[in-house]
Amino acid sequence: MSRPGVAEPLSAIPASTVRQEVEVESFLPDFCQPRMVFAVVLISELLAVVFALVRVPDGPFWPSLGFISLFVQWLGLTGAALLCVARPRLARLRVAEASATVFALLMLNTAVFSLLAVEVAGGEAVLGIVPGLPASSWTFLLRNEAICVIVTALLLRYFYVSHEWRRHVRAETRSRIEALQARMRPHFLFNTMNTIAALTRSEPATAERAVEDLADLLRATLKASDRPVCFAEELELTRVYARIEALRLGERLRIDWDVGGVPPNARIPSLTLQPLLENAIYHGIEPLPAGGAVVVRGRVDGGQLVITLSNPVDPEAAARPGHRQALDNLRERVRLAYGERGSVETESDAGQFRVTVRLPLET
């Protein structure tokens, strides 16, 4: 799983193991873990050092640092403990709600312990840390709250950004694994091998071409990244694939290409069209005794590249397994690449299945 792009392109990674990683997880780290507690101690101490450096330009540094450390560590560890206890609840909230809750918890924590510190240490000892400032417990409280808010905001931002980044990396990895699985449909691969074995003696030239076609297809699959390619390139790959299938299915497979309206240099993510055709053949044409026609249509409509594939389906045949996988995979990739500007929609009626992919037109 570590190097899905190259390591094991043909291994059957069960879809379930890939799916499990999709579970929603909180952007907040787990403060119950010793590693995280250690990080809290470390960050608290660094903060204490910063405060000490800022606050005592000429005064006795070490005693100040001692006091400040004690206080900041106390706040840090109690804060971590609160977040640890609240974790199961926080995990269920949305990002904004969870953040607000964290703010509220930590500010409350700061307030309680600031006031407690003043009470316990008898005011002077604590407030004396900062010479030259009014020694009131209220300013002490307000200052601590301000620091708490700023530090919390910085940390939350950091947690959020690093979480998003991790999630993005994971989604990309997953979609590559799925792309590989979808491409390397073992059924297709073995049937093609069988076809080539049959043609080797009867039609050596056709067999040779089939091997070249298969090699092109596998190469494109292994290379597949979400790097866009030009439409002409993707169309050529799709035709290569169609040629392989035509050997096997003969007259049962008819493809009606209507893609003249698309500028050949329009950019689309690689392996967009080919998997759609594969889907149409595997789920639509193959189970039909008499076969049928796949209509591939591409056009430009209001600044969008619109690709539509439609194929007949046998209403009586039970759906073959893996029906949604290729489509879900494509949908995810389009979403990652274009966000709201791209879409993959499906509809089926009267024995026809249709997929429509909309992408922003880029050249």
Added chain:
Amino acid sequence: MSALREVLIVDDEPPARERLERLVGELDGWHVAGTCASGVEAIEQAARLKPNVVLLDVRMPGMSGIETARHLCGLEIPPAVIFTTAYDQYAIDAFEARAVGYLLKPVRRERLESALSYASRVSTALLDGLPRGSGAGPRRHIAARVRDELRLIPIKEIQYFRAEQKYVTVRHLRGEDVIDEPLKSLEDELADQFVRIHRSVLVSLLHVDALEKRGDGYALRLRGGETLPVSRRQLTELKRRLGIG
């Protein structure tokens, strides 16, 4: 030289058929009796050519290899069946579990040779546990033996099954045939579409026209006019299935 044994090849893909035909043709003692592109065709040909072995693709459009094999078992002299598949893990696991012969495509000559020489008859009992049609759903035909050929009746066209003393009569749009499958197993297998209306009658919901009151009982009228008596015990279930109570 009467010892040549006959093989029937069934596969929907022309190159796959050609290759098996060539491989079998090159083996000593074996002869290709014919090739077919579909299960329906295979059943007709098998009845006519009486091959010793049928090489049968698992995944075919229309009638799957496994359904075809079930029907072949109904022939007077059922042939031995060896399934062929490119990749169909469920089917392969099931074949392994039941010791049903199978070959992986592309088929190796040596494996083909040994599979042919060890080919044995499959029985319906062996096939019963196999995934029906590998993604093609339940079987879509009932096979009735008429003299030494098999007549395939699309399940959609069947109006009802009626159990007689020793056999079951199938009433369908094109007439009536006799099969030797027990009513109970038909009822279990075709439960989605058929409902028992009487101890000995299993009716297709597709062909029901109306439920009528007759004297102190009920009768079911089929499209086409025929009426069948409904037993009291089955009435509630029938009404439920018809969605009228």
